[in-house]
Amino acid sequence: MTGETSSNLIERCKNILLKPKEEWARIDPEPATVSGLMTGWVAPLAAIGPVAGLIGGLAFGYSALGVTYRPSITTAVVGAVIGYALALLCAWLLSKIIDALAPNFGGQKNPVQAMKVAAYSGTAAYLAGIFQIIPQLAILGILGLYSLYLLYLGLPRLMKAPEDKAMGYTVVTVIVAIVLFIVVGVVTTALTGALAPRAMTYGAAAGAAGGSVELPGVGKVDLGKLEEASAKMEAAVERAKTATPVDRQALAALLPASTGGWTRTAVESSSASAGGMGGSQAEARYEANGQSVRLKVADLASAGAFAAMASAFKVETSREDDNGYEKSGMIDGRYTIEKWNKDGRGSYGVLLADRFLIEAEGNAPDIGALKSLVGSIDLGKLQGMAG
Known part of the structure; x- marks a missing residue:
């Protein structure tokens, strides 16, 4: 894969969200390159959040508990540019983490497959960034948690991890990735003066399927519910395929x-x-x-x-x-x-x-x-x- 047309990108977004199992099966054998995935998928989608945040911040400002902050144009633009650059960096680093961990859980090292997992599993989080255009709707960014479900489905399949080690592989990847994102968040804070991410805690040793994390802007997330959540999401996705908006x-x-x-x-x-x-x-x-x-x-x-x-x-x-x-x-x-x-x-x-x-x-x-x-x-x- 060296790029995506607009129509193909929209169709894949729709499929990875509503038919993730089937779409991962299609993605698995597709020819691709790391650079092609970065430029054709990550680059356009990762821009959604920073651009929406830029527009929302300038148009509405940011409000919390009665206090409203409206950034200057320079601050907003610089913050958006830094946020975008770090989003690209995070996707690339996450693929390296996925690839490096694979042998520890019976998987196969493959940088292209790892990049596929990092890029496509992030789709929900990228698209949820659109809610930043209206800061009052930012809570709906929680829908980006769906990316954890996409990761849960795609990681063991594309990295060829055996079923008995797939859950441990997924949980450890999530924990390491969150540490990465918090480190990146601290860097963003230092460069833009934004609020620092909240602390993270988890009660799981490496390889254990459990623990909890505190995600900035989301709150406490129980990773021990990953397997239970996947079953719930599978049922929810099936309902979503035929959902028609009420008049x-x-x-x-x-x-x-x-x-x-x-x-x-x-x-x-x-x-x-x-x-x-x-x-x-x-x-x-x-x-x-x-x-x-x-x-x-x-x-x-x-x-x-x-x-x-x-x-x-x-x-x-x-x-x-x-x-x-x-x-x-x-x-x-x-x-x-x-x-x-x-x-x-x-x-x-x-x-x-x-x-x-x-x-x-x-x-x-x-x-x-x-x-x-x-x-x-x-x-x-x-x-x-x-x-």
Whole structure:
């Protein structure tokens, strides 16, 4: 492989996400070169996050717990360029790690096959970078965790590792790769002045299938759930192949005219599709006692399958300071995201059936008011709309 046309790149992205087992089988025997994979696959996809972050930072700034930071054009551009260069470096170094570890787990050293694994398994993480274009949606970057599942499927196959050693090979590769990315993150911090990555902890010795890591912008991830997560993802991917977005008007009909003292003053809906994947959403503005909140219902459709990684890996986040708090994790079997600022503004969102996102955001008396707004949506009816 010396490059990808635009249509081929889109088709492969779609296939590696929705039909990963079949696509890895096609990728395995394909002729390729390390340079071709870097220029034809990694280079265009790795640019998505830095470019989206550049646009999002300049247009919206970065907000956390009531504090907003808007970088200068020079800072944003320099940060994007450095981030892009380091993303390319990470892909190349990860391939070297994969190749070097192969003999320790009964695999075969092969730099081209290792580069295939590094390049294609990173697809989900690269594409998830698009959410940086709207910083408030950056939490959806968690969908990039799907790359761990892609790595789990492709690594032992392409590197010819025996089945009994495949899990150990995968987990050790993930741990070493995360150490690499954190080191790169520290370098990025030194060069751009951005926030440093959080510390990483893991309770597994080399070769053991377990432990946890703390990923910057994601939170605590339980690697011991890798095998369990793969089974969940396999089922989710099968559902995603036939997922059709719910009609936007049907979603809008779920938004009540009034609830808990809040009165709906506006409603809008939209839908979009690209490369065989799409989604739809509806949102309404509610007002009460001079305060305003937006309640949104979104159908992630096919992409929702990737969100299953949050629950499969037991991802948890928690942060608190003088301005407020942020936290996320599993509550009553659903992935929940909660933020509250002491100035009376916050958001509360729930991921239903690894597909539907219901979120209330705005000025409210307390976080309980936002939870009540989310609770006003008939979750049973919404889940029944899944096709």
